[in-house]
Amino acid sequence: MAAPSLLDQLIEALRCLPGVGPRSAQRMALHLLERDRPGGERLSRVVHEAMARIGHCSVCRTLTEHETCAVCSDTARRRDLVCVVEAPADVLAVEQATGFRGQYHVLLGHLSPLDGIGPEELGLDRLEARLDGGEIREVILATGTTAEGEVTAHYISEMARSRGIRSTRIAHGVPLGGELEYVDRGTLSHAFEGRREY
Template structure:
């Protein structure tokens, strides 16, 4: 038995979501059409609204409904400190720590040769203009500690070194509350390598 074309179209559309395979997409489609038609309507309206209202912040490149996002428009933020992250979700995680009061630049991606993404796919010209605007003095590279994130950090370092900026990289180490016997060897080795002095 074949699905009606409109249902097949919905299943195919749901498969664009990361981590959603054919079976998951089919289950979602059946659920939306049979058990939660109100949810399906809300989802359709939300996607349509987001597509028509979201754009990129002119300064940091994250999603925004206005020319400047809330962080960039906040005069209380440090203007001389710029943190580069891969995705808006990374920015949100840093914001949740309440330990950073500078500004951001969101790459909206990373260097990932296996996915066919190279440095040319990143907004490096826009980033260079932002980082070299004469106000920024320190750039924090906060890409992920994955092979792709490290490759991206290398590209950023190459782009911004010798430009009169202080370049820093977020540290790796043990999680708060972590016990040594349960930590993976790579994280433990990095924590030892990046050890620092104890303040009195």
């Protein structure tokens, strides 16, 4: 065979998307070509612009095409609460699911000395500066429940404590609608340890 056809290149390029295997990539390519060329043109344009212009917020490090993100520049939000998360996806999840109206700090990872990820890589110097600013009164730790996430939460809680700032950890336990028999052991054991007065 000669050079791959443009259709084959399109199918291959679509496979960079997560969860897209050869068959769905083919279906997507044919759909764009046969039924939605304007959608394809728009996709191409927006992806290009997003890759070129979206960077990280200079305050909280989430993804934004501006110097500071919409949350950080929203003057109507509380400035005394900061929620620490590992990834921009976590910001979206908290925004979509909760009524949280405070600030964020996005670590873009978690402490992992073996991989060379220390406090600086997580922007903790910037978080320290924010804590030193005097406005923040509570740090909500919403890092993952992995060992690294826990270590990171502990490290940040110490940073807060040394400044006399309260830190809280979001609750972990049996998910709503979750049936006990299907919940993994770690979660169930955690839910027992974290039980509260009824």
